[in-house]
Amino acid sequence: MKSALKTIALAAAIGLTAISGAAAEQVRVGFAAEPYPPFTSPDASGNWEGWEVDFMKAICAEAKLDCVITPVAWDGIIPALTTNKIDMIIGSMSITAERQQTIDFSDKYYNSPPGIIGAKDAKFDATPEGLAGKTLGVQVATIHQVYANKYFGAAGATVKEYQTQDEANNDLAAGRIDAVQADSIALGDFLKTEQGSACCDMKGTVKDDPEILGLGVGVGLRKGETELKDKINAAIKAIRANGTYDTFSKKYFDFDVYGG
Known part of the structure; x- marks a missing residue:
C-alpha cells in the first residue's frame, strides 16, 4: 500500500513539475509612460493600445512569453532595463551605436524617418x-x-x-x-x-x-540575454512571414511601416 501511495505521489509531483515547466515565461516589457500615438497610449480606462502594443502581443504569443506592460519614464527606461526593473523595451527605440554600448537590440521591427x-x-x-x-x-x-x-x-x-x-x-x-x-x-x-x-x-x-x-527600431534587451534575444528575433521573423505583422499594421497605416 505504501509503495502504491509513493508511486501516486511521485506521479503527481512529476505532473505538477510538467505543468509548471509548460507555463509561459513572464517578461516585463518597458513602455514609455508618456503617450506616443499611434504606437502606444493608454485609453480612458488605463489600458494600453496602439501599433506597438499589437506588435508586442504578436511576438509574445509567437515566442510563448507572458508579457506584462511596465510603464517607465522615457528618460529612465534604459537604466530600468540595465538594473533589472524591466526585461525588454518596446518603445520606438532606434538601434544606434551609442545605445549599443549599454544595451543590446533585436532585429529591426520598423523604420521611419x-x-x-x-x-x-x-x-x-x-x-x-x-x-x-x-x-x-x-x-x-x-x-x-x-x-x-x-x-x-x-x-x-x-x-x-x-x-x-x-x-x-x-x-x-x-x-x-x-x-x-x-x-x-x-x-x-x-x-x-x-x-x-x-x-x-x-x-x-x-x-x-x-x-x-540608427538602423531602424528594435526591441531593447540587456547584454548577454542571448536566449531571449533569439526568441524575439525568431518571433519577429515569424510574424513577418505568416502575415500577422501586415494584418495588425493595416489597422494603423496605409504604407509599409517596416521600411527600408
Whole structure:
C-alpha cells in the first residue's frame, strides 16, 4: 500500500513539475509612460493600445512569453532595463551605436524617418538653413534631441527640450515654438488630430544620418540575454512571414511601416 501511495505521489509531483515547466515565461516589457500615438497610449480606462502594443502581443504569443506592460519614464527606461526593473523595451527605440554600448537590440521591427512640423503659415523647410533663427522642440533622451543639436542648433536654431512629445506638440500649437522634430509617423498622427490639423503641417523629413538616427527600431534587451534575444528575433521573423505583422499594421497605416 505504501509503495502504491509513493508511486501516486511521485506521479503527481512529476505532473505538477510538467505543468509548471509548460507555463509561459513572464517578461516585463518597458513602455514609455508618456503617450506616443499611434504606437502606444493608454485609453480612458488605463489600458494600453496602439501599433506597438499589437506588435508586442504578436511576438509574445509567437515566442510563448507572458508579457506584462511596465510603464517607465522615457528618460529612465534604459537604466530600468540595465538594473533589472524591466526585461525588454518596446518603445520606438532606434538601434544606434551609442545605445549599443549599454544595451543590446533585436532585429529591426520598423523604420521611419524623422520629420519636422511647423505652423501652416510658416514657410520653411526641414534643413539647417530653413530652421536658422527658429525655436525647435524635441523630446529629451531621443535621437531627435541629438540630431537637432548637431544639425540645427549648430546652424542657428534654438533647440528646446521637453520631457514628453505631447508637451512639444502643445507648445507648437500654442505658438510658443516654431517647429517640432520627431518620428514622422508620430507627427503625422498628431496632424490628424483636431489640434494638429488646425495649426500645423509637415515641412519635410530630415537628411539621414545613420550614426545618430540608427538602423531602424528594435526591441531593447540587456547584454548577454542571448536566449531571449533569439526568441524575439525568431518571433519577429515569424510574424513577418505568416502575415500577422501586415494584418495588425493595416489597422494603423496605409504604407509599409517596416521600411527600408
